Amino acid sequence: MDLDENSLDSESLQRVSASEEVDDEQTTSEDEQDFDISLAASHSYMGGGLSSVRGRVVLEAGWEGRVPVVAHHGAVFPGETVPMLVSNAHDAAIVQKIKDDKLFGLLCPDGDNGAAVSGYGALCEVYEAALGGAAEPAALSFKARATHRFRFCHMPKSSVPIHLYARLRLADVRVLPDVCGPPPLRAPGLDSLRSRRGLRYVDAALTAWPAFVYDMFDYERMRNIIKAYFDTLMLGEAAAPRAQGERGQRRHFVCEQFSRAQKCALCCGSCGGEVAQREHVFPMSSHGVHSNYTNPGGYVHGVVTVTRARAAPGGPPSADYSWFPGYSWTVALCRDCRAHVGWRFDAIKRSLRPQQFYGLCRNYVQPRHHDQDLADY
Numbered sequence: 001m002d003l004d005e006n007s008l009d010s011e012s013l014q015r016v017s018a019s020e021e022v023d024d025e026q027t028t029s030e031d032e033q034d035f036d037i038s039l040a041a042s043h044s045y046m047g048g049g050l051s052s053v054r055g056r057v058v059l060e061a062g063w064e065g066r067v068p069v070v071a072h073h074g075a076v077f078p079g080e081t082v083p084m085l086v087s088n089a090h091d092a093a094i095v096q097k098i099k100d101d102k103l104f105g106l107l108c109p110d111g112d113n114g115a116a117v118s119g120y121g122a123l124c125e126v127y128e129a130a131l132g133g134a135a136e137p138a139a140l141s142f143k144a145r146a147t148h149r150f151r152f153c154h155m156p157k158s159s160v161p162i163h164l165y166a167r168l169r170l171a172d173v174r175v176l177p178d179v180c181g182p183p184p185l186r187a188p189g190l191d192s193l194r195s196r197r198g199l200r201y202v203d204a205a206l207t208a209w210p211a212f213v214y215d216m217f218d219y220e221r222m223r224n225i226i227k228a229y230f231d232t233l234m235l236g237e238a239a240a241p242r243a244q245g246e247r248g249q250r251r252h253f254v255c256e257q258f259s260r261a262q263k264c265a266l267c268c269g270s271c272g273g274e275v276a277q278r279e280h281v282f283p284m285s286s287h288g289v290h291s292n293y294t295n296p297g298g299y300v301h302g303v304v305t306v307t308r309a310r311a312a313p314g315g316p317p318s319a320d321y322s323w324f325p326g327y328s329w330t331v332a333l334c335r336d337c338r339a340h341v342g343w344r345f346d347a348i349k350r351s352l353r354p355q356q357f358y359g360l361c362r363n364y365v366q367p368r369h370h371d372q373d374l375a376d377y
Contacts, residue, residue, distance in 0.1 A: 031351045039325050040285035043083045043293070046141050049130035057102055057125050059148055061177035068094045069105035069121065069173070071165035073114060073363040074302050076106050076122040076146050081287060085141045085298040086168065094168040095140045102126040105150060105173060107165055114363075116159040122146040123175065149176040266304070266365045273310075273336035275365055276358070280306040284324060284357060293323045302362035303342070309358040310335055317346060323359070326352050332360075341365055 076082060084104075086095055098104050102125055110118035129142035153172040207214075215221055266276045284305040285291045294300050303323070314331035322329055327345040334341050342360035347353075 032353055033351050034353050035284065035324070035326065037284055037286045040291065040323060041081070041287050043081075043143055043323075044325055045321050045323055046083060046085070046143070046294070047130065050128040050141065050143065051130065053102055053126050053129050053142075055102070057147070059123070059175050061175055063175040064153055064172065065103075066170050066172050067101065067103045067105050067123065068097055068168040069107055069165060069171045070168045071109065071117055071162045072106040072121070072300065073109060075108050076124075076292070078122065078146050078148060080122075080146045080292065082106065082124050082144045082146060082292050082300065083142075083294045084144060084300065085294050085296070087140075087298060088167065091168050094170070097170075098126060098140065098142070099129070104144070104168070105171070106146070107162075109162055110159070115162055117162050117165055119152045119155045119160075120176075121150055121173075123148040123150050123173070149178075150174060151176055264367045266306070266360060267368045268334040268337060268339055268341055269364050269366050270339035271334060271337035272368070273334055274368075275311060275334060275341050276306040276309045276360060278367075280308050282307055282357075284359075290362065296321055303359040304362055304365075306358050306360060307354065309342070309344075309360065311341055311344065311358060312338070313344060314338075314340065319348065329359075332358055339364070 086098075103123060104126075105121050105123050107117045107119075107121040110116045123146070124144035125147050126142045126144045129140065150173040153174050264278050265274045266278070266281075267274050281289050282305060283289045290302060290304050292300050292302055309332065311332035312335050314333040317328040317330045319328040322345075324345055326348055328348055329343045329345050331340060332342045332344045333339065340361070341364045342358055344358050345356065347355045
C-alpha cells in the first residue's frame, strides 16, 4: 500500500513538473520580442540631441561648387544614409561650412587596394544635426543622405593617395547627370519590340557589338538581375545603382558578380579564410542588410549583418555606443589569422530575438565563389 501511494505521488509530481515546464515555455514564448529594425536605421546611438535641419538643397546636373570632401572606404549610392561625427578642432572652418551649406562629399577609392582616391563620389545632404557644447565648438554630429554623384572639376592627372583626404578638405566638384538611355538595341533598322533572347541575338548580329554588350547597357535587365538578388535577402524591391566612370567594365562586373554571388562566402580580407556564407546574410536595419555606422572616433563603417560567422571574440563585451539598441558588442576576429573582421552582437535581455548575430565590416571581408575570388573580376 505504501509503495502504491509513493508511486502515485511520484506520478503526480511528474505531471505537475511537466505542466510547469509547458507553462514556462509558453510564458517564455509569449515574452519573446523581435528586434525593431527601425531602431538601427535611426542611429539612436548618436544621442538624442539631433534635430531636423530646415531647408533643402536642390542641385541639377552640371552644378559646380566648392564643398568639403573626405575619403570613404567604399562606394556610397544616392539614397543611402550616412552618419557622421566631426570632432577635430582643426576642422572648425569646415564644420561651419557644412552647417551653412548642409553639403559634403564622400570620395570613392580607386584601384584594387583602395590606396588612392578616384575623383568620383557621392554628395550628401545633412538632414539632422547636433552642435557640440561650448568646450567643443568644432564638434558636429549629423545624419546625411547621399543625393547626387559627383566628380572633381579638375581630375588629377596622377594617382592621389587616399590619406590626403583622411580629413575633410574643400574641393571643387561637378554634379553628374543620371544617365538612363533607351533600350540599347533601339536604333534605326532594329525592332525594339523583339525582346526574346533569340531575336535579340539576331538584332545584335546586325551591329558591330555582340549581344552581351547590349545586355550590360539594358537598364531594365540590370535592374531585374539586382532586384532578384536582393529579393532573396528579404529586401523587397531595390533599384539598380547607377555607376560612373568606366561604365562598360563596371556593368560587366555587376552582372558577373550578381549572377555568381548566389553561392558564395564572405572571407577574411587578410588571409582569405571563410567567415560567413551568403545564405546567413539577413537585415537588422530597415535600410537592408548593409548600412553605414560611425564609431566615437568618427570613422564610418559599412556593416553587413549575418546570423552566424566563423569568428572569435577579441575582447570583453560592451554596450557603450551600440549601433543596435539592446545589444552589447564584442570585437570579432578571423579564426585563422586573428584579423579584425567585424563585431559580435549579443542580446542583453533573454527575451530579445535574435539572441546573437554578427556585423561584418564590408572593408574587412571580401566575397568568394567556391575557390575563385570575386575580387579578381
